[in-house]
Amino acid sequence: MTIANTPEPPYYAVIFSSLRTDGDNGYGAMAERMDALAAQQPGYLGVESAREGLGITVSYWRDLASIRAWKANAEHLVAQQTGRSTWYTDYKTRICKVERDYGLDDAFASRTE
Numbered sequence: 706m707t708i709a710n711t712p713e714p715p716y717y718a719v720i721f722s723s724l725r726t727d728g729d730n731g732y733g734a735m736a737e738r739m740d741a742l743a744a745q746q747p748g749y750l751g752v753e754s755a756r757e758g759l760g761i762t763v764s765y766w767r768d769l770a771s772i773r774a775w776k777a778n779a780e781h782l783v784a785q786q787t788g789r790s791t792w793y794t795d796y797k798t799r800i801c802k803v804e805r806d807y808g809l810d811d812a813f814a815s816r817t818e
Contacts, residue, residue: 706753706754708753708808709750709751709752709753709763709765710751711750711751711765711803711806712750714803714804714805714806715802715803715804716750716765716766716767716768716802716803717765717766717767717768717769717771717772717800717801717803718763718764718765718766718800718801718803719763719764719765719766719772719798719799719800720761720762720763720798720799720800720801721761721762721763721764721796721797722759722760722761722796722797722798722799723759723760723761723762723788723792723793723795723796723797724758724759724760724793724794724795724796725760725792725793725794726791726792726793726794730791730792731787731791732791732792735784735787738780738784739780739781739784740752742778742780742781743764743781746771746774746775746778747767747771747774748766748767748768748770748771748772748774748775749764749765749766749767749771749775750764750765750766750767751764751765752764752765765803769800772800
């Protein structure tokens with residue numbers, strides 16, 4: 706797992722927080738498929754994900770139109786429905802515009818902005 710290499714802002718982040726049901730029930734295979742499929746979508750910039758009880762996946766997109774197209778993707782729609790009926794006890798999706806980002810290599814610059 707790596708930190709997504711995103712372009713200069715602005716761009717968008719979709720933050721998906723979730724609580725899972727017990728058992729895999731096909732979740733692992735579908736998650737891998739969705740990662741691969743998302744990476745093929747126009748406007749996709751990268752993804753970061755962590756799970757320790759609470760799961761958080763952040764995908765990055767060039768614009769809102771790219772996010773809408775991904776949400777409406779036929780295979781993704783199946784995954785969304787299965788998530789609601791089988792994999793999640795709760796979830797929340799948040800969409801944000803990234804105005805600024807910085808990392809270890811430019812940490813000093815971030816303190817002066």
